[in-house]
Amino acid sequence: MQRFRNHRYPTAFPAQVKTAFGIRPAKVIDVNEQGAQLENTADLAPGDKVVLKAGADQVNAVVRWAENDRVGIMFRPMLTIRQVDSLRYAKRPSMQTRFSSVGLAEMR
Numbered sequence: 001m002q003r004f005r006n007h008r009y010p011t012a013f014p015a016q017v018k019t020a021f022g023i024r025p026a027k028v029i030d031v032n033e034q035g036a037q038l039e040n041t042a043d044l045a046p047g048d049k050v051v052l053k054a055g056a057d058q059v060n061a062v063v064r065w066a067e068n069d070r071v072g073i074m075f076r077p078m079l080t081i082r083q084v085d086s087l088r089y090a091k092r093p094s095m096q097t098r099f100s101s102v103g104l105a106e107m108r
Contacts, residue, residue: 006032009088015054017041028054031087035064035074042069057083 008030017026017038026038036052044050048063050073061073079087 013087018051033078039070041071
């Protein structure tokens, strides 16, 4: 049985991860409403609870997997579309571009 995962949007967003060991810098390398992949996060293990601080947002998450200096986290609660767009550096379409794809970073 194949497991389905929603599309993750690639990014390179600087962030901070608050753990039981303190606060450390990290980089979000892909994201969707349910979770993200971070790099520069050695010493984290599956099951660790973390707080991701990216921009003005702080989001609770749980580490689902860890490999070398990368981890996959699952957000609790899930992110809003606006928070995902912020982490993607995407701009929401205005009224003029509502029916166009120019508002999404990967369509430029």
